[in-house]
Amino acid sequence: MSMDRPRRYHAAVWDEPLVHEIGHPGRRGVVVPEVEPDVAAVAGDAAELVAPAARRRRPPSLPELSEWEVLRHYLHLSQQTLGMMGISLFGTCTMKYNPALSESLISLPQVREVHPLQHEETMQGLLEIVYRLDLALRELSGMDRFVFQPGGGADAAWLHACITRAYHAARGELAQRNEIVTTIQAHPCNSATAAAAGFKVVTLPLEENGRASLDALRAAVSERTAALMVNNPDDMGIYNPDIAEWVQTVHAAGGLCFYDHANFNGVMGKLRAGELGFDACMFMLHKTFGAPKGNGPAVGAYGCTERLAPYLPGPLVEPVGLDGDLDPSRGGTEDLPGFGRDGVRFRLVEPEAGVGRVREYLGNLPQVLKAYAWVRAMGAEGIDEASDLSVLMSNYVDARLRSIRGVTRSNPEVGAYRMEMCRYSLETLTQETGVRAVDVQNRMTDFGIDAFWLSHEPWIVPEPFTPEVGELWSKEDVDEWIDVLALVCAEAYEHPEVVRTAPHRQVTHRIDTGPLDDPARWATTWRAYRAKHRMP
Amino acid sequence: MRRFVGFLVNPLAGMGGRVGLGGSDGEQRVAEAHRRGAQPVAPARASRALHRLAARRDVGDLTVAVAPDPMGAELAEASGLRTQPLAVPIGSPTTAADTVAVARAAAAAGVDLLLFAGGDGTAADVLAAVGQSTPLLGIPAGVKMRSGVFAASPEAAGDLAADHLVRLARAPVGEVHPELLVPTEVIDAAPGGGGASTGGGGAAPTGGGGSMQSALVGVALVPRAGDGRLIGPKSSSALGSSSALDALAEAVASELDPDTLYLVGPGTTTARVLAALGLEASTLGVDAVAGGELVGHDVGEQEILGLLDGYPRTKLILGVIGGQGMLLGRGNQQLSPRVLARVSPEDVTILSSADKLVALRPALLRVDVGVEAPFPWLAGYRRVRVAPRRDMLMRVGA
Structure with missing residues (x-):
């Protein structure tokens, strides 16, 4: 099949009112029956179950609609989006297709209807899946134990900062070890969580080879060092080949080492954090492991060595009734006989010196199940091959992008191949045409291409964008993405106004993002919102 | 192939630094610097650059077009470089007008590169004289050097000049070689925040204190150096810090x-x-x-x-x-x-x-x-x- 590229596209446009503006007082989608007297006699007044301070004084102002009005409204809204089914080389976050099969798995009543407080004996199957994914991640990382409680990558980094604190406190060294070392190119959650946990942050800059240097690390570590927190490769796609020496250097000074595996897609099956000497690592199940990313529940799977395991937040899933010959460190999960059957049970245990929960219960179990399904479907060879494909496709993109006028590669002096992603700059384009990266991003949506992500650290590379292909996209899709980028860059030179005022084929024109950069307008909690808007 | 470099030093540049004048621009400041016991600094720094250049055998047949003393002739001869005098009358003490006149004469003589020692004021004067007709390279010898024309150190200036001449020698004869040069900003104190170079300033304050307003004077062409030996222009901080x-x-x-x-x-x-x-x-x-x-x-x-x-x-x-x-x-x-x-x-x-x-x-x-x-x-x-x-x-x- 041949196709004109780029595709012609225009978003559906509905003159759709706000949900509060449709419907009619008294209209209902579902009429809930009155509580039967026998039930009410046992359960009491439902309102009494809500703490008095949390009860509303007045009923909320909710729209009143029939079921089909609701469905039509949200169908229209969904039609006005790109639906995340366009071509999204979002970047710095590994975007993967989430199989519909996984959605049906988590809809099974054994998953959907489990309550976290029900007895462990009644959810053995789910506990087995948690344990099996733990074993699989041990295989991939060389760590000794995983928890899935953190609700995202930054949450896992936060857990590491907490465990670092507990570890040094237990050794009586916390007062002395008050510094966490990271690099300017590490994901900002590392320095942010270190600071939030009360540590002083020491940041290493990038040097001529595009990396922070081992010499700088040596100068930074001391008896005050509590931990090192780094990514590798970084978002420039540059791998630090000295990483084992980095770990040795920090260990020699008495610090712990945390591997932020946000960029695991480039090294899956190629290296294991434990073999590099790391004490802990983090995987994002909602990215790398085939569960949805963005606006949904997330899981930052945190793994550590035996040394740190006592500080993990409970509950942990442990098998009971397993004989000693089922030591999981000997191999994968395939040949563990009798799991969940034949008297092998799973129980929930609290670690002896746990740091306390960072989230509720066992974490977002539907995401854990999806990740487990992905691991089993891919297998060890599949995961390894996915990593190869990611790096190959990223370098294919690199070769094509570098021929586009106005696009330059970050750290152009570093000639080495980049890994699963690379950061580029549109600074030249901006200087020559006035068109900025955000304009290009907007204009690309006019061709049905999802907006790309710029950078976690826009102050390092001006006008950045960081496409990441992963193993998912076909060559046709990737070529279309690049063709559109090339077209928009050429357009910037010929008709810059068209790009600067984009999008033109979307429902919403420009959104004023200024308030996003204005701390005075931020309200991260309801209390802060009320205070800022002087609400009682 | 014979290579030809122009050289001038602003002998008063940098004198205000150690005595806390924040600059040496204008007659008043120079007088104040002398009163505070300031010693010349630019000639010694220029000499370091010249010695480095003279030591580079790979440059080949090099002649330096030099300004009359105290703007450089003696320094260039002392470094062992072959010199050719520029016939320009200069005053005593020297002024901004002398810098302009010498730079113009060097450009007219057709130098491959004009090497000058001074600060931002000197750079502004040199640029005013030659524009982009002649590549420039500054030997850092002033108090403030916010312009991008200055090498990181006098030694780096000598090396950079030599590298440029070597690259020129390898390039095809008789052609313009834009790939060997990069544009960079020349920045100097804006009116109210200082003056032009020595002798040119009007209301130069006698102390270093005052506002830090600076202005873009123009764009100069300098030898390309990808390794940090040339320092970029001073930039302001981004918002948010x-x-x-x-x-x-x-x-x-x-x-x-x-x-x-x-x-x-x-x-x-x-x-x-x-x-x-x-x-x-x-x-x-x-x-x-x-x-x-x-x-x-x-x-x-x-x-x-x-x-x-x-x-x-x-x-x-x-x-x-x-x-x-x-x-x-x-x-x-x-x-x-x-x-x-x-x-x-x-x-x-x-x-x-x-x-x-x-x-x-x-x-x-x-x-x-x-x-x-x-x-x-x-x-x-x-x-x-x-x-x-x-x-x-x-x-x-x-």
């Missing part, structure tokens, strides 16, 4: 020990520390603080040396020049080798916004305090405080 720096200044101010003398270097970052103490900073000069009081405002080397005797311990609080990464040697020559010799390495606090540091290419803080004092403690990695409880590690080099 202000609150972090204010919080940092509060933290630094709250940590001051009452019995110690603090020498606070120039710049808007360090000025925030004085502001946090309720003191008025000179911003362009060095201020001295002890016991929460300002004990010296816009002080020169001699005053600093006098102050040092009165306190058991002295600490330095320094900023970083954005875009260049200069730590010592530009705009703060009052902190001379004699002063630095009496400060211990752990008593140096460096303050900067994080974005200023990450914008440095290469990621290097520079020190240029003269050959007579190598100060090994200034080299290597040092911590720079970028916010309360946040440090960045930066390499310090020449």
